[in-house]
Amino acid sequence: NAGVTQTPKFRVLKTGQSMTLLCAQDMNHEYMYWYRQDPGMGLRLIHYSVGEGTTAKGEVPDGYNVSRLKKQNFLLGLESAAPSQTSVYFCASSYDASRPEQYFGPGTRLTVT
Amino acid sequence: QQPVQSPQAVILREGEDAVINCSSSKALYSVHWYRQKHGEAPVFLMILLKGGEQKGHDKISASFNEKKQQSSLYLTASQLSYSGTYFCGTEGGNTPLVFGKGTRLSVIA
Numbered sequence: 001n002a003g004v005t006q007t008p009k010f011r012v013l014k015t016g017q018s019m020t021l022l023c024a025q026d027m028n029h030e031y032m033y034w035y036r037q038d039p040g041m042g043l044r045l046i047h048y049s050v051g052e053g054t055t056a057k058g059e060v061p062d063g064y065n066v067s068r069l070k071k072q073n074f075l076l077g078l079e080s081a082a083p084s085q086t087s088v089y090f091c092a093s094s095y096d097a098s099r100p101e102q103y104f105g106p107g108t109r110l111t112v113t
Numbered sequence: 114q115q116p117v118q119s120p121q122a123v124i125l126r127e128g129e130d131a132v133i134n135c136s137s138s139k140a141l142y143s144v145h146w147y148r149q150k151h152g153e154a155p156v157f158l159m160i161l162l163k164g165g166e167q168k169g170h171d172k173i174s175a176s177f178n179e180k181k182q183q184s185s186l187y188l189t190a191s192q193l194s195y196s197g198t199y200f201c202g203t204e205g206g207n208t209p210l211v212f213g214k215g216t217r218l219s220v221i222a
Binding site: 033035043101104107 | 143145214
């Protein structure tokens with residue numbers, strides 16, 4: 001099992017550019033999450049999904065969109081990147097509410113100049 | 114609402130003990146604990162459900178006092194491998210996990 005994988009690992013964008021981060025899991029987990037991690041701020045939830053075709057907003061959803069077209073994939077989109085979106089992005093997944101422990105991907109380091 | 118962790122940072126010598134606290138202003142259904150080593154992803158340690166239970170994981174254990182809306186993580190006889198940032202995450206029942214800002218633990222020889 002690969003667990004949770006994220007693509008790409010690093011990316012540099014110019015202000016106004018768009019991009020999509022891909023998260024994939026092979027553990028048949030229902031729930032998937034996108035977090036951003038900034039120094040001293042902990043992990044903040046951007047969006048999450050409790051099943052294929054469903055998404056919901058987290059604490060800091062502005063400037064991001066997500067899609068969960070397949071159970072194993074969760075995509076995070078930035079339509080018009082801003083320097084404030086410079087961060088490390090982590091994807092995570094969990095089985096469901098009965099087994100809520102989360103498994104994290106390796107992260108994507110995004111820099112917006 | 115983000116739980117509050119204390120202390121923000123702690124330095125230990127090998128073999129010493131440490132306690133990391135996590136408190137919330139909201140009623141809690143469960144508390145998760147994760148550890149993140151530098152440059153790596155967070156890794157799940159344990160989850161505590163309401164009921165005041167205490168759990169253990171090697172020499173790392175935790176307690177959950179739902180009345181006080183607090184959880185504590187206990188690290189005994191610390192090892193170099195315990196170094197990292199520890200995060201608590203709290204759930205209110207129908208809301209997703211909210212993480213604290215983390216406690217940076219450094220264990221030195």
